Amino acid sequence: MTHPARIRALTGHRLFWPCVTLILLCLLNTWFNPHFFHLDIRNGHLYGSVIDILNRAAPLMLVSLGMTLVIAIGGIDISVGAVVAISGAIAASLIGGTLVIQNGAPVYVTKVPMLLALLAAVGAALLCGLWNGLLVAGAGMQPIIATLILMVAGRGVAQLITGGQIITVYYEPFFFVGNGYLFGLPFGLYVAAAVLGLLLLLMHRTALGLFIEAVGINAVAARLAGLNTKALVFGIYAFCGAMAGIAGLIICSNVKSADGNNAGLLLELDAILAVTLGGTSLAGGKCSLWGSVLGALIIQTLTYAIYSMGVPPEINLVVKAVVVFAVCLAQSAAFRTMLFQRRLFQRRTGAQS
Amino acid sequence: MKVNPRRLPFYVTLFLFVLLFGFGSVRYTGFFSVQVFLNLLIDNAFLIVVAIGMTFVILSGGIDLSVGAVVALTTMISAALVEHHGWSIGVVVPLVLAIGALFGLMMGVLIQVFQIQPFIATLGGMFLARGLCYLISIDSISITDPVYTALSQHKIFVGGGNYVSPSVVIALAVFAAAAWLAHCSRFGRTVYALGGNERSALLMGLPVARTRVLVYVLSGLCSALGGVLVTFYMLSGYGLHAQGMELDAIAATVVGGTLLTGGVGLISGSVVGVLLLGVIQSLITFDGTLSSWWARIAIGVLLCLFCLMQRFLGRTQRGASLPPPGTHKPAQRSDAGAKDAAPSALIMQSHALPPFN
Numbered sequence: 004m005t006h007p008a009r010i011r012a013l014t015g016h017r018l019f020w021p022c023v024t025l026i027l028l029c030l031l032n033t034w035f036n037p038h039f040f041h042l043d044i045r046n047g048h049l050y051g052s053v054i055d056i057l058n059r060a061a062p063l064m065l066v067s068l069g070m071t072l073v074i075a076i077g078g079i080d081i082s083v084g085a086v087v088a089i090s091g092a093i094a095a096s097l098i099g100g101t102l103v104i105q106n107g108a109p110v111y112v113t114k115v116p117m118l119l120a121l122l123a124a125v126g127a128a129l130l131c132g133l134w135n136g137l138l139v140a141g142a143g144m145q146p147i148i149a150t151l152i153l154m155v156a157g158r159g160v161a162q163l164i165t166g167g168q169i170i171t172v173y174y175e176p177f178f179f180v181g182n183g184y185l186f187g188l189p190f191g192l193y194v195a196a197a198v199l200g201l202l203l204l205l206m207h208r209t210a211l212g213l214f215i216e217a218v219g220i221n222a223v224a225a226r227l228a229g230l231n232t233k234a235l236v237f238g239i240y241a242f243c244g245a246m247a248g249i250a251g252l253i254i255c256s257n258v259k260s261a262d263g264n265n266a267g268l269l270l271e272l273d274a275i276l277a278v279t280l281g282g283t284s285l286a287g288g289k290c291s292l293w294g295s296v297l298g299a300l301i302i303q304t305l306t307y308a309i310y311s312m313g314v315p316p317e318i319n320l321v322v323k324a325v326v327v328f329a330v331c332l333a334q335s336a337a338f339r340t341m342l343f344q345r346r347l348f349q350r351r352t353g354a355q356s
Numbered sequence: 357m358k359v360n361p362r363r364l365p366f367y368v369t370l371f372l373f374v375l376l377f378g379f380g381s382v383r384y385t386g387f388f389s390v391q392v393f394l395n396l397l398i399d400n401a402f403l404i405v406v407a408i409g410m411t412f413v414i415l416s417g418g419i420d421l422s423v424g425a426v427v428a429l430t431t432m433i434s435a436a437l438v439e440h441h442g443w444s445i446g447v448v449v450p451l452v453l454a455i456g457a458l459f460g461l462m463m464g465v466l467i468q469v470f471q472i473q474p475f476i477a478t479l480g481g482m483f484l485a486r487g488l489c490y491l492i493s494i495d496s497i498s499i500t501d502p503v504y505t506a507l508s509q510h511k512i513f514v515g516g517g518n519y520v521s522p523s524v525v526i527a528l529a530v531f532a533a534a535a536w537l538a539h540c541s542r543f544g545r546t547v548y549a550l551g552g553n554e555r556s557a558l559l560m561g562l563p564v565a566r567t568r569v570l571v572y573v574l575s576g577l578c579s580a581l582g583g584v585l586v587t588f589y590m591l592s593g594y595g596l597h598a599q600g601m602e603l604d605a606i607a608a609t610v611v612g613g614t615l616l617t618g619g620v621g622l623i624s625g626s627v628v629g630v631l632l633l634g635v636i637q638s639l640i641t642f643d644g645t646l647s648s649w650w651a652r653i654a655i656g657v658l659l660c661l662f663c664l665m666q667r668f669l670g671r672t673q674r675g676a677s678l679p680p681p682g683t684h685k686p687a688q689r690s691d692a693g694a695k696d697a698a699p700s701a702l703i704m705q706s707h708a709l710p711p712f713n
Binding site: 138160162167275319323 | 466470476482483484487488490595606617651653660663664
């Protein structure tokens with residue numbers, strides 16, 4: 004391979020631009036905070052800005068991975084934020100919000116065994132996903148509208164579970180899910196990595212990847228080719244719901260409380276943004292799991308950069324808006340045509356003469 | 357009497373509204389009064405205006421998620437200009453309306469010219485407008501301007517000691533204008549044609565591109581006007597105002613019988629939809645024992661029922677011989693249909709390339 008061809012292969016890779024964006028953001032962070040890449044070992048685990056970003060990005064990564072598959076089959080799930088709230092609310096209300104002090108020392112009490120509470124929360128999230136799948140695959144609703152229903156009602160359900168209050172959790176072992184460290188790295192990161200590994204295995208080693216791509220590119224053709232598209236769509240929405248549920252647990256454990264109104268607020272939009280940033284087209288078809296992970300990291304690094312620059316965090320929204328527009332325009336065929344029209348025109352006329 | 361199946365959701369909503377209002381009148385003392393009905397209008401005037409803008413967008417086959425954010429931005433700009441810079445209301449209101457329309461124009465151009473999905477483009481718009489609110493101020497700005505306070509407290513008596521606010525008059529005027537625009541003007545007919553079938557509309561020689569951009573301009577303008585009404589209602593500007601209003605507006609439109617795939621619906625349907633949402637809210641307030649989140653759950657359930665009804669009607673209509681405008685479209689509308697309409701084969705070709713190339 005010649006030198007320019009190698010460069011072209013590199014820049015043409017679908018993960019090239021997400022990687023460049025992430026590296027630029029890291030450099031920007033280093034500019035404002037020279038210790039950005041500095042890592043310490045404190046209390047037996049790694050400690051530093053990068054670890055912090057990875058830890059906080061874990062829930063978004065999980066949701067984005069579920070969203071990637073949903074978008075790959077040509078759908079969208081805007082209910083994930085509400086599902087996050089429901090899952091957190093169930094976990095927190097089952098574990099219970101009372102601080103019991105015996106003999107001057109706090110005792111960790113839980114209403115139901117923690118594992119059961121966690122399973123119930125993820126199970127409820129899975130049910131939410133199944134409901135979305137039922138509406139999309141069973142009733143044939145538009146994905147945006149089908150998931151809009153749960154987006155509207157889900158927050159109400161979450162508030163119903165928490166009784167309209169913010170439930171604070173005092174049960175220490177639960178905090179491990181969102182704040183714990185395993186072998187020096189945050190626990191949430193292992194969960195995200197496990198899901199990523201599982202999905203990569205399923206997508207590349209089994210026919211699932213092919214099926215998803217087939218449904219995303221042309222659902223009718225896939226069905227006529229003998230694929231059980233309804234079952235596939237159903238399963239993928241359920242999976243996306245379950246991912247949102249696990250993310251909800253991590254978020255709930257991280258902040259040690261459940262807030263039906265604000266937990267996972269605008270998370271669906273962040274997840275869609277992460278997927279888009281990772282190079283997955285919203286039109287469906289090809290998807291990139293690694294791209295979505297990178298997208299989630301980009302969003303979290305951007306948030307971190309904005310915090311470390313000292314500007315109000317709300318400005319984040321404006322930056323995100325600019326990123327959304329830039330990514331959409333980069334994906335827009337019409338915009339590219341407009342940019343490259345002259346060059347193509349010259350090339351065409353050159354070929355004719 | 358034969359009822360047009362397309363109008364059925366509208367009649368169901370109207371019936372539900374009357375039913376719920378009747379239920380409230382029987383159940384709670386003091387519910388059955390003209391003033392309670394007028395209060396529905398007073399408390400939902402801004403939502404009526406915003407939902408009317410949304411109806412045009414949904415009729416054209418699109419969606420606008422930025423409306424709540426534009427409402428918030430409008431309250432913020434109005435409050436900042438009136439309070440911090442001492443501008444008069446006569447300058448501020450036209451200015452914010454122009455900003456709203458300009459914002460809609462930007463959305464429309466992104467959607468029409470650059471072929472960005474309406475959902476994503478207006479999502480970006482939502483981020484942008486909310487972010488701009490916080491650029492102005494992170495805190496709420498309360499308005500003490502005498503003209504604003506006078507307008508917000510002004511009561512227009514309609515006989516029998518009952519009154520409405522000036523906002524209601526504005527909302528009803530917008531309703532009348534929108535109904536005329538949708539059902540009697542050339543623009544309205546093009547919107548219906550565009551939502552019914554974009555390719556047919558294009559082949560008929562209708563100005564599809566211009567209409568689609570104008571629909572988003574109209575939605576931006578309505579959101580800004582809704583924002584002005586919210587400013588009167590709340591007497592403050594805040595970046596967190598109108599959180600989730602886009603969902604309420606979409607819900608009201610859908611419940612009012614507008615088909616989400618576009619092409620079918622009534623402006624009056626959306627108004628009845630808003631009133632239905634409002635009466636649910638009033639019932640919960642009157643009951644006192646029900647918590648506010650039941651309203652969200654009820655809206656979700658209603659939304660679900662109406663969407664299922666739409667699907668059902670869509671399926672039964674497929675076999676029936678009905679006039680072409682707004683013919684049934686498959687639920688998972690692939691974007692290929694829209695792209696097909698683009699005359700350039702080059703666009704099709706380059707669309708097949710992976711992004712970031």
